Ligand SMILES: Nc1ncnc2c1ncn2[C@@H]1O[C@H](COP(=O)(O)OP(=O)(O)O)[C@@H](O)[C@H]1O
């Protein structure tokens with residue numbers, strides 16, 4: 707299907723605790739179209755961050771297949787694992803935007819230089835980076851360093867970094883988890899507005915039921931988690 711952006715089937719992951727393999731995810735299946743959003747829910751430890759890491763290739767699944775924009779990433783395919791890792795890294799750098807709970811900014815760079823760096827890593831023009839900060843309401847803070855602005859402003863800068871790469875997919879791990887209710891709502895508003903404007907898909911892990919209710923789909927990992 708042309709509109710299908712993300713397709714996951716039979717995804718499983720366990721971690722080695724030192725004495726045994728502890729299953730975290732099994733039989734995960736999801737399909738997300740362009741412009742659609744999915745909330746990953748579930749108690750702490752249910753595997754939300756692990757699933758996001760699998761989706762952007764930071765972790766390798768034990769089983770299962772992940773397709774992004776029709777490109778399938780499957781470790782069991784013939785071909786060197788290096789090629790697999792390279793293609794994931796390339797996709798992540800160019801087209802997948804990741805937002806964490808605490809904005810992942812470089813402390814030694816101004817907000818604007820953080821956005822410029824992310825854009826250039828993705829092969830995008832730096833010319834519209836100031837406009838992204840303006841659009842997120844922090845244009846006048848462009849020359850400040852991350853430790854000179856509030857948590858909400860850092861999170862807005864993190865969104866500007868993500869949108870500067872013109873992503874097809876945004877993965878957000880509790881993006882509002884460290885913000886107060888009012889600031890969290892404002893940051894979420896921006897995330898959904900930019901998502902609607904650009905037509906990219908959004909997967910977000912959240913404990914926030916209000917935020918989850920705004921998404922098109924919800925997947926509760928507590929209900930899929932292995933016993
Ligand atoms: N790199 C790792 N090594 C070992 N165990 C891990 C690792 N990453 C996550 N886990 C375990 O996997 C489970 C799910 O973790 P996580 O995905 O962070 O959950 P959530 O984001 O829903 O709180 C937890 O029990 C955690 O301890």
Ligand SMILES: [Mg+2]
Nearest residue numbers: 754755756879
């Ligand atoms: Mg987590």
